[in-house]
Amino acid sequence: MLLADSSHSPPDASTGQQRPAAEPLMIRSLTVKEGVQTRYFGQMSARVLLNLFDEAKEFMFNRNKPADIRELFVNIQKVHTSLQEEHVRATTPMTVFVDSMTPIQKRMVDILPRKAVCDQLVQVYIRSTETIFRMTHVPTFMHQYNMYWQGQPRPDVFLPQLLSILCIGYRFIGPGKGLSPDREGIHIPTACALVRTWLDSLRGKQLAEFSTLQCEVLQLAARRMIKPQNQESWTHLGLIVRMAMTMGLHRDPSEFGQKISPFWAEIRRRMWYTILEFDIQMSTQCNLPCSIRHGDFSCRPPRNINDEDLWPDMTELPESKPIEQDTDCRMQVFAASTMAGRFKVADILNRIDSLRDYQEVLDLGKELERCFDEVRYILPNTDPVDASGKRRQWMTRVIMDMHCRRPLLALYRPFALSTRDAPQQIMTGYLRSSMILLSYLDEMDPSSPEYAHAWHLSHLVLKQDLLQAAFSVCYYIQHAIPNLSSPRMSSPRSSPWSSSTKSDSVEDACVVACESSILLSVPRLKRKVEEILESMVRRIREIGTDTKDLIALTVVLSICVGGTPEQKRERIKQGMQAILDAGLQAIRLNQESITSMPMVAPPPSFPSNAMPTTLGAANQSSSPFVTSPDVSDLTPDDYSAWEMDFWTPLLQPGST
Template identity: 50%
Template sequence: MMEGQQQAKTVKRPRPVKSCNSCRQRKLRCDRTCPCSQCVKSNRPCKYANDQDVGGNASYSDGGSDVEASSPRPAKRVHRVAPPQYLPDAGLPSHAHVQNGQEHRSASASSSLLDVFGARLERLERLVLSKGSPGAAEWGPSSRTHHDAGFTSVAGSPGKIRGLSVKGNLRTRLFGQNSTRVLLNLFDEARDFILNSSNNENLRELFVQLQSIYRAMQEEHRKALSPITVFIDSMVPVQKRMADILPKKVACDRLIEAYIGASEGLYRIIHIPSFRAEYDQFWQTNRPSDGFLPRLLCMLSIGARFETDSRGLSHDRSDGVHLPTACALVRTYLDSLRGKQLVDINTLQSEVLLLHAQRMVSTRQQESWTQLGLIVRMAMTMGLHRDPSEFPQIRPFFAETRRRLWYTIADMDLHVALACNLPCAIRDGEYTCRPPSNLDDDDIHPDMTRLPEPKPIDQYTNTQLQAYAARTLPYRIRVSTIINRLDSLRDFQEVLDCGAQLERILDDIHCLFPRNHALDPRGKFKEWRMRALLDMHVRRPLLALYRPFALSTVDCPAHISTSYLKSSMTMLTYMDELDPRMPGFVDVSHMYNVVLKHDIMQAAFSVCYYIKSARESQASGMNGYLGSPEVIEMPFVNALDPRTIWSTLGMTKTVEKTLDALIGLVKDSSCDMKDVVVLSVVLNSVKAVPTEQRLETIKGGVRRVIDACLQALNTSSEAMSSMTVR
């Protein structure tokens, strides 16, 4: 027998091919039928080298035909799992694959088993996911398609989260959840009143007058924000023109102090002692460095918004700097820079200061969002997103100022992104820059070789607010990530986890900076203003995180609704801590409402939504905490405190007070009269008044806004009507 085997090994002759081409190529056991079982399972065409040798029941004789040496090898086909109808019902391999234990352990049988089980698994996934979508049961799409098809988002209807303005299919603009247009969709009665005003004879005249006033105020704002042409169109070098519009040193000193007191808290852009030294040298020699005048003009413009009676819009240089002209000249200067000048730290500071100044008078958040994208990439080009410790050639003083500037840019980016409901340019994990240390500006200087030990975070310095806010930035950036992928959220767990972290941060802020701490009117309540801004820095992303669910999802967790209402009420009642009779209250109130006008407007709409919900609950016989008839006033101590309760009457009075403050701002260029009108309509539509009186109540609220606008324009309704007729 051994001799026979050795002889067989020595004899080399071509073996006749009995298997089909596909099984031979894949080295699978073929049962030599046509089609064979392997090709049936894999949904492949079954072909033999010589079709005449294989019939429906091919024999296992050795008389088959040989494959010619010149015959081409079948092309390799991409394997595709068979559709469900071709799978064996029993789910087991056929008898040709399990004839004995040795064949079962072979590689070919293992490959066949994997094919079968893989096909069965895909079929099972399709059957499970087919309940969520009718198209998921069809064979062919990828597993990702099936996974997405069976998914249900927890977010509310798109019309209550975002909107798109389309003009002729060519001009489009996206409006996020913070937009008045989107918030109006929460109030059906107010929306019908505004959209159907042209169909009602009683309302048409009112809205025609309103449109005339709006156009007149837009023209007033356009004139006020137009730069002085003699400086813009001049052929004199831009450095000389920037120096020519400066007010006298006394006025500059006052405006610089106003800027430092109002802005150099959460946003740290300059090193104050270094800038003061450069500032004094300028007035002594009148020879500024290249990047000094742009920074100076922007700082004067920001200070003029809070310190002058004209709010920076007067042409009289004795009052201060003309903000539109200053910003236009700085923009001209920055656009003229080339090469190495674009990676100079003074240039980056000028860009940030210019954006900060323009946001004080502009209502166009999307333009700020676009400009911030440029600033972020400019900062990354300069390496500010990497920690200075990675570069030994950067001295400690400049390393610390770079950290401060980077976190200022990151905070601005997050703020504007949340306002526009658009993604941040900076995402967590894409930067290594560490937060700035809690050090006073006097503690660091350019010649130092190492930084001093940072002070405890609860110890006051002029960098304390930014040092604390920078440590919370990753949690706040996470909010932007979540709200820009609302459609992919499966449940509320991620939202609740992120919100709980922000609420703990708010509790820490209240411990570090108690709200009921003694108020010092000196410096226009600087400590109170800085604490309020820090609180809003964290409360703003918390509201943005909860808003899509609290205002549009029926099965929203109770904690989200409660916490959202508390934060909205907190934002509207912050000014209640100050006594209106104290000196400086008017300036602080104006500053608060101008800086936070968008947040205040959104909070007012949100409280109106809760008033409407409470009224509807009362009408349906439900007795929720919102409909409680008694007013319980409690200080806001803990964001998670369940004891804080407001009645519908208390919430209504709070929104009315907020509306009064916003009506007082209609003359300001940063205020949009349309938003004030819409808020007035919404508030009066949710008030607890009889149905037959509601229309007159809404009309009365609109007339009140019209009267305030006419007073701001220093005209009368008759004069406005005559202008409309002409």
């Protein structure tokens, strides 16, 4: 694989001016295993973000680490392997239900918890999910739900829908919920497997029923509770989008005269915009094209009305309420109003190599920034009377803000972190949005009884966003620290937000961004990343989450804050020891036990001549405590200190 050197933007032939071009190594990657297994990773992936930090990357890939740090790497990998094995066991469906010859509806009934538990999980689902994603008409579903517990007939699709809803609700209750058999909940892997079996058994006209589409979308949301791999969801979502289009959901119901009642017309609009929301989010996070483009559909957004304002026999829809008035559908209506801009972001990201200048990016950035002002207008920061109201207000604001913050970060990311001449608006705007995303929980009182639930929700929904933002803040720390004491440029600046202003260097642009607000000062940036790291280490301790990205972030932060080689090494050691201790607690072992465990080294996933050229030239490296390995001498045992899948080195420009 060859990657062109794009450190300098190619000139625009028509104007002779430089056009923006991000370095490919900094915005995308492709892993290749055994020569045929490949997977594409976009700019949000930690394995791509790590390429921003040469010194940290060289340290992680080097075999000649100090003995104490090397031992930490080996022990953490053992913990990681144990956690992965436990995760596989926890997410494996129970064969007694999945492989049974009993009719599928009977097996679904058998795994249902008792009614009191179902009541709780359904209400959690409604409060947490039926907000920006409108997958059910709540009164209709609750009518079927009550009929079921009264022993009355119900549609065959009801149980699959109920199981998916229970899965989503149970996962939102707390860490680890739904990953082990529990009489007070539901085993999510088993429930999802049964629903998938039922869906795969449908044939013919059943595949064109709205309730089947409803079940498919609910199943997608439920599976993401335990398997949040964006690429798998993106692939399956493509099928759902096409299924919805074959049912005509992409066209507004008014185009079909009296064939569709007002009630079903509005329910179809809600479902279509839910599918679009999933499509935009997953496509942006994967850095892959949307399954449908803005303009390929005519369906109008749903109205800002409550579910109780809709009923099957109604002859006319009520007028939409003002957006500042709270309703069951307000968040989806707000998200729909921003959808055009977010579709543009996905489009720009997938044709980034053809951009001629920054103007389109700047204009779209300003459009998204205006959405944040709308959020503040719609949801003024009032003081609720109780803790529950505080959490609901916080969650509503975060959901609205997040669905504009994510695309803004995705839009600015390729230029803020990968080009030399990005306008200051992009540099400062990207840092500011990264810090806001990292600071969502700051609105909540840590002593409040609602804080633990909010903390769980933030990590469940925003884990990858938090990691991306933390890596990004480290990039600014890395470039700002060596230059804060240097003489500043003498050229005047009207404002750091001036779209036409460009800094003389990346370092200067980072300094200007950090000095634009006290909230963006380097000490505060450092403290915020440390807080996120501590929070994620705690998450490992409580539920045994993945350790790989945290190791990379620990090394990156430890090196970016500067200091002597000994200080950097000691910070790395302390950070990795904290990760190891948390992992040992998660698997209930002590350090002596994990040290005595045998290390089974995985085979190298790449040939020795595919090592990065920066390692081959590490003797001239800027890292004073990393020495270069002799690539030709590496054995599988040498890889054991750092071979953790995403650390597979990427080819540098000029490599083959």
